[in-house]
Amino acid sequence: MRVTGRATTVSWIPTESVRNWLRGGFDLRVAHYDDPPRDVVSGTEELRALWLDDRFRFANLLTGWADFDGDEVTAGYGEDSGAFQGNTRLRLGAGTATFLGFSMPDLRAEPEIGQERVVLRQTVGGRTGVPLPRPVKHPPYVVWHAPIVWTTLQLTLTRDGGRQVELVGASAFPRHWVYDSDGHLMAKSGVTRIQDWMDHSFGDRTPWGDQDSPAMTVAAESAAERELSSAIMRGGQKPELLRLPEGTEVVRQGTEGTDVHLVLDGVLDVSVDGDPVAELGPGAVVGERAVLEGGRRSATVTARTPVRLARVPASALDLEALRSVAEEHRREERPSPENHG
Template structure:
């Protein structure tokens, strides 16, 4: 396990070596996994409500020092992958390699004034490398198990070990100097965010499913990985507005909608703002889908700024959880700034 990977690496770069006609391409991806507010369900939730265990504050939009976040107990585990490849003038792969691995956090349990921090247990990293015509793809699964036991039943059999948590991330390096990062698999719980080589948040797992996680069956260390719904990261402004909505003096109403239910419909009156806490929403205007948004998106500002009617229909592509806040929770200037970053027809 490599935990000395906390400082932000240099951006991907090329290094020409004329005598060998080589070009080097490098990149890095880091997933950070954390437990968002209100995400725990069922018989385990009272532990969080009573303060015995805790939810996590969202990680920052940029991670420069992963070790500092780990020491501050800001995440449950991380998966770090660094990859490089050297290509010849004809695009063939001359050499390639990868390093990194899982970085497990800890679980702090509190009983009154007493606190106990338990180290998580990591599993062996799983890594594969695929070499093709002009590209190299490196895929890595990393994760483990919290040391705090969680009573659960799978297949009618009582179990006392907590389920596994993991992410599977991939980096593809190409002979033209480009690269990209994907999140191809993950445990259904907790929340997973992915950062690029510059430390910027770029991807999110769109859904957390505590019930599916507790009944865990598929893992990368077994027969198969678990699929994941991936969405793009929201803007820095939306992350700040999310904090104001959830931490303000007036608590928002938390709503849950089933898959296929409409959050708002185009043309209907609208006097509230929404923060998507979990799940994926489709955006439709005049019956045409314009896109999809995931956790962290702030929705509904158009109706508040303009004629008081929704300009789009927002439908739950998956089961969703939203926080509904009063119109005056966010000042008008911030809403106008948010609207400038959204396409005119979107977000109701």
């Protein structure tokens, strides 16, 4: 029996993700933020079309196969596996200039072959062609080239036809979205640490030296949340942008609240009556139930990591959109049928 699968990451620069002196180029529109990628990337040809249209910074496509023939198991990588390294377009005066990206060699581990499963692992990445001179905290103390961006994907194929996708390593910048073997968005990197990326992501401190960085991922938000997030960031009322340290209590169960929060970066823990019930990451909406169900918070939400949030009063949002988000949240919390006995 042959089992095939694919895993994909698409990496992009979200709005408001760049800080300090780097932000100047974005504010002047010399450089640009990216629109969120699509919820579904159907395959190699669609990914290539998005790449040619400059819709992301780079992508990691891992395809593979495993043949389970009795006790004999063989496996390999697909020919279309590899990197889609984007170029950088800068606006200079009345025109634009394109700087070619620099791709690092693709790294593929030998397939891990067992009787019941095969594991394939691939790292791809590179850097922009635009120089980024900066001081760093260790030798050589001044670096000319931009830091390296990368993702490390793992695809597990099982004898029963299962296909599991994991993001097991990634650079600390930018945002990485993860797609399953059917091309559906399934997870996101939870935290963007641009200063760490600039300070450390070069030379030996990358997978092409001797270090990868573990990726903190969270499940992708619901479709209703994605629609509402666009209204929050691009609606009539400009949101208040908050940066909160690790451990901050964003909302407390039982208190009154009329604001809605959108997670831009970082991971939040959700608890009810002191019991953990969920974790939230970029794209998640917090606080819609208080607006719809009597004005009191139904859970306590705490920052597990430093977070960036966009906050708006609920009066600035469409109530039907809030109800859709609340309904999807309820659906996610319902026990699955197999748990009913």
